[in-house]
Amino acid sequence: MDFWKNPILAAGEWLSGIFVGWGMNADAAHVLAAFVGILLLISVVMVLDIFLVWTERKIVARFQDRIGPNRLGPFGLIQPFADIIKLIIKENIYPVGVDKMVYNLAPIIMMTSVLLLWAVLPLTSFLGLDLNVGVLYLIGVGALGTLSIIMAGWSSNNKYALLGAFRQVAVMISYEIPMVAALLIPTILAGSMGINSIVAAQGMSWYIVLAPLAFLLFLISATAELGRAPFDLTEAESELIAGHHIEYSGMKFGLFYASELLHTFTFGGLIAAFFFGGWQGPWVKEIPMLGLLYFLVKATIGYWLFGWIKYTMPRIRIDKMMDLNWKFLVPFSFVLVMYVALMHALLKDTSFYALGMFLSNILLGWVTLEVLRRSARKERVQVEGAAVEGGHH
Amino acid sequence: MTVAQIIFLITAAVILGSAVMVVTTRNLVHAALWLIVTLFGAAVLFATLNAGFIAVVQVVVYIGAIAILFIFAVMLTRREMNDTGPGLNKGWWLSAVIAVLAFGGLAWLLQGWDGLSKTAPALGSDFDSIGLLSNALVSPEAYVLPFEVASVLLLAALVGAVYIAFQRKGEE
Numbered sequence: 001m002d003f004w005k006n007p008i009l010a011a012g013e014w015l016s017g018i019f020v021g022w023g024m025n026a027d028a029a030h031v032l033a034a035f036v037g038i039l040l041l042i043s044v045v046m047v048l049d050i051f052l053v054w055t056e057r058k059i060v061a062r063f064q065d066r067i068g069p070n071r072l073g074p075f076g077l078i079q080p081f082a083d084i085i086k087l088i089i090k091e092n093i094y095p096v097g098v099d100k101m102v103y104n105l106a107p108i109i110m111m112t113s114v115l116l117l118w119a120v121l122p123l124t125s126f127l128g129l130d131l132n133v134g135v136l137y138l139i140g141v142g143a144l145g146t147l148s149i150i151m152a153g154w155s156s157n158n159k160y161a162l163l164g165a166f167r168q169v170a171v172m173i174s175y176e177i178p179m180v181a182a183l184l185i186p187t188i189l190a191g192s193m194g195i196n197s198i199v200a201a202q203g204m205s206w207y208i209v210l211a212p213l214a215f216l217l218f219l220i221s222a223t224a225e226l227g228r229a230p231f232d233l234t235e236a237e238s239e240l241i242a243g244h245h246i247e248y249s250g251m252k253f254g255l256f257y258a259s260e261l262l263h264t265f266t267f268g269g270l271i272a273a274f275f276f277g278g279w280q281g282p283w284v285k286e287i288p289m290l291g292l293l294y295f296l297v298k299a300t301i302g303y304w305l306f307g308w309i310k311y312t313m314p315r316i317r318i319d320k321m322m323d324l325n326w327k328f329l330v331p332f333s334f335v336l337v338m339y340v341a342l343m344h345a346l347l348k349d350t351s352f353y354a355l356g357m358f359l360s361n362i363l364l365g366w367v368t369l370e371v372l373r374r375s376a377r378k379e380r381v382q383v384e385g386a387a388v389e390g391g392h393h
Numbered sequence: 394m395t396v397a398q399i400i401f402l403i404t405a406a407v408i409l410g411s412a413v414m415v416v417t418t419r420n421l422v423h424a425a426l427w428l429i430v431t432l433f434g435a436a437v438l439f440a441t442l443n444a445g446f447i448a449v450v451q452v453v454v455y456i457g458a459i460a461i462l463f464i465f466a467v468m469l470t471r472r473e474m475n476d477t478g479p480g481l482n483k484g485w486w487l488s489a490v491i492a493v494l495a496f497g498g499l500a501w502l503l504q505g506w507d508g509l510s511k512t513a514p515a516l517g518s519d520f521d522s523i524g525l526l527s528n529a530l531v532s533p534e535a536y537v538l539p540f541e542v543a544s545v546l547l548l549a550a551l552v553g554a555v556y557i558a559f560q561r562k563g564e565e
Contacts, residue, residue, distance in 0.1 A: 027396050102426065132523050136449040143457025147429065150464055154422060162468070169461065176457075193523065 006126045007289070012037055045118055045262065052261040052303075053080040059304065063311035090250035097157035098247065106152035107248065107255035113144035114263045121269050122196040124279050124291035130196035135183045138195075138270070139176065142225065145263070146172045149244050152256075156247035164234040164243025167318060168227055174325045175224035175231075181333030182218035185211050186274045188341050195270075199278030206277040210357040213336055213365055215275045221329065222267045223309055224321070226260070230313035231321060268302025269295070276302070332368060339364055400441055408434035419475050425463045429456050443516055446523055 012033045019029035054069065054077060061068025069076030094100065120137055122128040131137055146169055153165020187193050189210060190201035198207075208215045224231040227243075234243025245256045272278055276298040279291025316324070339360075347356040411430035418424050432455040439448035503509060516522075529535040 031396050099420075099422075102423075131445065132521070133445045133449045136446070136453060140449045140452035140457065143452060143461070146457065146461060150461065151426070154464075154468060166465075169465075173458075173461070 008037070008127055041118060042115055045115065048265070049258050049262045050080045050084065051077075052265055053083065053258070055303075056261055056307065059307040060311050063307075084254065087251045087254040093249050095157060095247045099155040099157070102151050102155035103247075104252070106148045106155060106244075107252045107259070109144055109148035109151065111255050111259045111262075113141055113148060114259045114266060116141045116144070117263075117266045117270075120195050121266065122199045122273050122278050123295055125196070125200070125284070125288050127292070128196055130194040132192070132194050134195040134198075135187055135193045138183070139180060142172070142176065152248070153244040156244070158247050160241050161244050161246045164241075164246070168234045168243060171224055171227070171231060171233060171318075171321065174322065175221045175329075178217055178325065178329040178333040179221035179225060181330075181337050182214045182221060183274065184337050185214035185340050188337070189344055195273050196278075199273050199280060202277040202280055205354040206275060206280075208275040209354055211275075211340055211361060212358065213361050214340065215271070217329065217333055217336065218271065218274065219305070219309075222271070223306060224325070226264055226267060226306070228260075228264065228306060229310040230316045232310075232315060233318050233321065264306050265299065265303045268304075268306060269299035271302035271305070272298035328372075336364070397441060401438070404434050404437045404441070408438075417480065419477075419480075421467045421476060422464060425460060425467060428463070429460045432456055432460065442513075443522070446526060 015036060016026075016029040016033040019032055020026055024032070057079070058068040058076075069079035072078040072082055094103070117138065120129050120131050120134045122130070149165050149168050149172070153161045153163075153168075156162070186198050186207050189207060190198040192198060192201070227234060245253055248256060272295060277294075278298070279295045281290065281294035284291045284294065340357075343357060343360045347353050347360075350356065408431055411427045411434065414427040415424050415431060418427060432451065436448045436451040436456075439445075439451060530540050531537055
């Protein structure tokens, strides 16, 4: 029974026991077993990534009233493998004037920045490091992603790539602010920055009930952070072609593509962990392994949510996008953090905590919409008035 | 040698090597990228010292903000990325002497210190360094005043930046 409570720990101890049996130092055996575990997790995640390509293509096909890949294997499941073979056997092209070292490093750092997120993703109650700075760690790892984009854009020796990278980095840096604020709210509610502790604190009610506005804020800023539609400014085909990865071909482009999909799935996992209760679910106390299933189902729902947004929304112009961030999301996120913290402190010990938090969030959302509607109406009246005056002259 | 020592030696070698590359490489963007390696090495050192918060803040602030800003500034202001001309100026020997003296002095000072041979006491698993730090930042006996002064300073910088960039109506 002990094994099924925490199979990973048991397997790790068994493995390091074998290493010690080969005459290895106990410390070194522990480190080596941990490395094997990391390698295993990365392999599983990369295989998952292969199927994400298929899922993504199926989702977009359904939204566009098509069938999607359906020729190779059942439901076209073998299609991604054919794509990978094609990418691998492509010629390795270096455009004139690229900075080879930086050019080759950029896709690797991109992928690494996504894989590093899996270190703190709470797959079950015992899997996933409960770092006491978990939320900050997410932001720090995001910085590596930003870095890889600017490296790719600069080293390609292509003006479009550089412009695309500038745009993308500007977006990522600006939308980081509302994202951090949105992540502060689960931190305040749970009283911990460890992601697994945040999930553990959602036993009674998920944070999407307690803080629905924080969920929306996180969803919007995460979409921008991922560079997906409606915020995929780097992929303005008519002006910038494809942004920072224009000059990449073969598997290097494949890494960018794969890391984008995996990044999206990882953020689906983060949404699951922060707002959908992560591995929480019925009978999870008795059988902890069930948590993995709950988490993956919720993460897939989060992933599908990003796909739904991407294939429904038209692209936003860059100045509108910056306006949305700096004039609305940033001030709103600051107000929201203070409001939720205050409400949490007031309602914490009452019997109507969940209901009160939900209703107070709805109230704030309604007030915000009303303020926005008024200011938009005023602006419209001004514009229309100016147009009428212009007509008289 | 313990695993921690091996990790420390590798990290120290990476920090020193990349720091040398920062000042010797001709390409300014490469110098900024090497600087990121150095800063990352410092973050690894903090992490091995059980200072997880400082390690992550090092990455967020120095790599996520300052290094990116460096790269932006270099890319936007320079047409030619490769610096020409001598890498050393006439006073190079003076700084070499000062560096050697500082290193020698520190080594001499620390020679008699017994902290170098002691192992750090193990922290309990419930040692809440973040909780202690955050309480210290808001408690009046500790650092609430410097903390608030720093935030006022940042606010002033923000207002100043807005004032400089602000375009009054009718003034083109």
